[in-house]
Amino acid sequence: MLKPTLLDCTLRDGGNQNDWRFTAADVQTIVSTLDSAEVDVIEVGYRGGSGSRHSPTAGASAHCSPEYLAALPVTKHAELAVMVVPSVCPVLAMEDLPDSPVSMVRLAAYPWNMGQIPAYMNAVRSMGLRVSVNLMAVSYVDVPRLREIARELASTPPDVMYVADSFGALNPDSLRERVDVLLHELDIPVGVHTHNNLGLAAANALAALDTGATWLDASLCAMARGAGNLATEQAAAILSSWPRYATDVLPEQVCEASEYVAERVLPRPMAVRRVEIAAGLNDHHFYYQDRVDRISAAHGLDPWRVGRALGAIRPRKVTDEVVERVCQNMSEESPA
Structure with a gap:
């Protein structure tokens, strides 16, 4: 019987929906309720900011200052984690973490930035902290390259290796294939972070678990960028209702937290509409879709075709320059 580790990332990934402007009461309620629900790990935000969305008005969980961390409620069950993007946060900016309630640092990197991870990971581990590596945009990584990345980490592996379907572009088969590579190359737990652009967040998560992944990301009400993540309350319900899984997580308590988020925190219901679906099908961040629409229209081209061409490269x-170049190439290739 598989007992997955459930990690809630509402205060980090969910901040993409409300500019990380969680009130002190929000943070207290979310953390304490999830802890009472016996969720295994609670990610309380970014240390040093997001690598993909810069905001001058971002709230406290976008940076996880020492003051923010010191004000977190004491947890009895849950381990607390922060996410760090090494390309935007130097190691020296984390020297206070060993004296904080945080015991795990999640290092997030795109495939082209993985070279900096081993040294950074070793520096964090020397602080006495557990480390996971979250490989973002894993839909951009084919199997041979993923095998190379795993082998580069094999000599000093992280405590957990995650694949993140950042664009919501994968399906159960393609995610299963990637998880299988990591399990074959690394003798450590593997985790998955799924997005719901194609309505496959839960299906992909279950395919990953079936393949052998044992860590699962989720957020309350699916609160996250674009189409959102697997919802924590649904993940808790799945793990509790399916006899093939074992869990200590209490779905009733998780639902209390999700109701709070739905009524007090989430600025609008999570939606899966044209923008989110196009991003998933065309394999890019959803917030680029407006740019694709605008420049495609200026060239008289179908934005769906332009999006597919972008995903291919x-x-x-x-x-703007990348979209312009794709549109110009498509215009030149079209018959007069």
């Missing part, structure tokens, strides 16, 4: 960022 897997750009690190979908800038």
